[in-house]
Structures are given as C-alpha cells and as structure tokens.
Amino acid sequence: MICISRSSNILPISGEYDDFVRRGSGIIEREFGPFEYESFRADISGSVGTGQSWQLPFFIAHAIDAAAGSELVEDVDAADYVVWATGRVDYDLNILEVDHIAEKIKGSHSLFEKIASSQPKAVIAAPAAQISLLDEIPDFGENFSVLPAESGFQVCKDLDLNLEPKTASGSIKNRSGKNSRFAAAVLAAAIVIAWGFFYFAPVKTDVLVSWRGR
Numbered sequence: 001m002i003c004i005s006r007s008s009n010i011l012p013i014s015g016e017y018d019d020f021v022r023r024g025s026g027i028i029e030r031e032f033g034p035f036e037y038e039s040f041r042a043d044i045s046g047s048v049g050t051g052q053s054w055q056l057p058f059f060i061a062h063a064i065d066a067a068a069g070s071e072l073v074e075d076v077d078a079a080d081y082v083v084w085a086t087g088r089v090d091y092d093l094n095i096l097e098v099d100h101i102a103e104k105i106k107g108s109h110s111l112f113e114k115i116a117s118s119q120p121k122a123v124i125a126a127p128a129a130q131i132s133l134l135d136e137i138p139d140f141g142e143n144f145s146v147l148p149a150e151s152g153f154q155v156c157k158d159l160d161l162n163l164e165p166k167t168a169s170g171s172i173k174n175r176s177g178k179n180s181r182f183a184a185a186v187l188a189a190a191i192v193i194a195w196g197f198f199y200f201a202p203v204k205t206d207v208l209v210s211w212r213g214r
Contacts, residue, residue: 056087
C-alpha cells in the first residue's frame with residue numbers, strides 16, 4: 001500500500017503498486033524476492049495522481065532495500081546519495097517514456113538547491129529516450145549527475161548497488177564484495193505538484209527502512 005506521511009490515508013494507486021510488486025503481474029518480487037512478508041507499505045510526502053511515472057523510483061527503492069550495504073533514509077541530510085527519478089518500467093525492465101518531465105524538473109528546483117547545499121551526491125534518472133529534456137537543469141555543482149535510464153539492470157549497475165545473483169532472470173549480478181556507504185532518499189518524481197521523499201518499510205514490522213551503509 002502507499003500512504004501519505006505515515007498516516008492511514010491509503011492512496012488510490014495502491015492497487016497498481018501491489019500489482020507492480022506481485023509476482024506474475026509485476027516485477028519486484030520476481031527480481032528482489034522472495035519476501036518474508038506479504039506486502040509493503042510506502043509513505044510519500046504528497047498525493048500521486050494518474051500515470052505510472054512512479055514505477056522507476058519505486059523500482060530503485062526496492063533495489064536499494066535488497067542491496068547489501070545500502071538502506072533508505074528519510075532525511076536528505078543523512079543521505080550519501082539522493083536519487084530523483086521518473087519513468088515507467090515494463091515487465092522486461094525496460095524504462096519507458098513519461099509525460100511532464102520538464103514541469104517536474106522545474107518544480108524540483110528548490111529541492112535540488114536544498115540537496116546541493118547539504119552536499120550529498122545526487123543522481124537524476126529519467127528515460128534515456130527523453131534525456132535531452134534534462135538539458136535545462138541549472139548547474140547545481142559537480143555532485144549532481146544525470147542517469148539516462150534504459151533498463152532496470154543498467155540503473156542498478158550505474159547506482160553501484162550490490163545485488164545478489166537472481167536465479168529467475170540471471171541478469172542482476174553481484175556487483176562486488178565491497179560494503180560501500182550508499183545512502184539515499186529517493187524522490188518519487190511521479191507528479192507535477194507534490195514532491196518529496198518516500199520512505200519504505202515492510203508492513204510486517206511497521207518500521208521505516210533507512211538507506212545507509214550497514
């Protein structure tokens with residue numbers, strides 16, 4: 001389920017998110033499972049409307065949660081990395097185009113300024129086919145980089161996530177033995193108006209999972 005800011009307000013896209021996670025209809029359990037718990041709860045800062053551009057940020061969040069040496073955090077000041085992402089993810093993990101990227105970038109300028117002032121490294125991920133739309137992003141310094149997202153496998157590799165080999169697809173391979181400190185608050189860039197961090201936790205424990213080095 002997807003809720004707003006630790007409240008009991010369940011958003012309408014929760015059903016789509018459940019389908020995105022569930023083995024068979026979706027990709028998350030197939031790629032990062034099996035899970036000990038039956039469902040997840042994700043908390044975001046604002047309402048998400050129509051569309052599926054939330055899929056890439058949620059895919060990245062699950063990848064972070066599954067990766068060795070990484071965890072989600074809810075405060076940008078505690079993050080080593082911040083990921084801003086938008087994009088759809090199909091059943092073969094291809095990253096597909098979405099609408100309103102320019103508006104989302106414009107609406108995130110104040111957020112980018114805050115990130116720049118707090119000094120974590122920031123990655124802005126968008127579908128590779130639309131990467132030219134990010135040319136208008138102001139120069140926020142050398143800690144900001146752009147990630148043209150072509151596939152889920154490539155995104156995990158470019159973020160240097162240490163994932164175990166997956167027997168189902170055989171495509172996500174162990175990155176290396178190092179235990180890097182890779183903290184991040186993942187920005188759910190799924191809508192034009194409401195922005196911010198989402199936090200990620202299995203419903204079973206009802207405890208927020210942070211993203212820092214373990």
